[in-house]
């Protein structure tokens with residue numbers, strides 16, 4: 001036992017980042033819950049049939065754009081193909097020139113609310129942007145939802161055609177279309193990945209991820225030859241490597257008014273979403289990080305008087321002087337793995353852990369005379385940096 005422990009410690013010493021990397025991957029996948037997947041499928045279903053070019057389709061596109069923009073930079077890209085005209089919606093986490101894409105289509109056929117086809121896939125794309133927002137990657141990740149799929153893969157065709165024209169280096173594409181239906185025991189534990197000879201390496205990564213996360217993914221992967229029936233095919237057509245994630249049991253309500261969320265197995269849809277995001281993280285590579293983050297307490301600043309949380313005037317002092325309550329505000333940056341959290345301490349005692357910018361902590365206790373606040377920022381590799389301010393306070 002002791003020997004095993006010594007060996008484990010040795011491993012951690014030799015491969016510290018391997019261990020922390022895996023931790024980051026764990027928390028990313030654990031953040032993908034049935035509740036979030038349900039929220040997205042329901043929101044899209046509630047727009048009604050989202051026929052390309054219709055108001056409902058346009059509204060759904062705007063909803064996706066707004067949802068992306070909560071987490072990553074995003075935009076609408078107009079496409080035109082013969083008499084059709086509509087938008088693809090794209091979010092991005094910028095890395096180097098190698099691009100990895102996770103995609104789905106947000107349009108549906110007339111008369112179908114398209115919960116499985118393909119709100120389920122769009123939910124996976126949205127949740128990917130949501131859980132990856134705080135991380136930095138070696139390579140660029142694009143989150144893309146297409147319209148025009150049901151008219152013949154039009155939105156994705158225009159997207160892939162332009163990418164090829166611009167010579168964009170798209171290395172891998174993960175397309176999700178109908179990933180929420182499972183009825184039998186086999187259906188619940190299996191998923192199909194369609195591939196070509198040149199995208200088999202992506203399926204291999206997915207198989208590894210599914211094994212590694214047996215408890216929260218645990219899907220048997222069925223490999224199939226790629227068929228030209230969803231948006232991955234547009235990328236294959238333009239010479240890019242793409243795979244297609246697809247439920248093992250075909251949804252009998254597909255393209256009907258009964259393609260609704262009550263037919264979806266949310267646990268299944270969530271596990272497939274984790275598989276897709278896990279594969280994406282593996283491909284885009286979390287940045288290794290040996291560099292400390294930066295942190296700075298912006299408020300209170302030395303040499304200023306504050307009254308009830310407001311900066312009043314500069315004063316001739318090396319401390320700040322505070323009368324009434326005060327909110328401590330800090331900024332933190334990390335260009336490698338990103339900021340995981342900022343901890344606030346008052347006189348050495350931890351008071352608040354803030355995981356989202358803006359980072360702040362309100363001192364709301366009775367406190368007099370000289371005190372010290374520290375802010376410690378952590379990046380995702382547990383590198384830390386500290387800033388502190390001393391102040392004289394009268395808050396009763």
Ligand SMILES: [Zn+2]
Nearest residue numbers: 117118177178
């Ligand atoms: Zn579809």
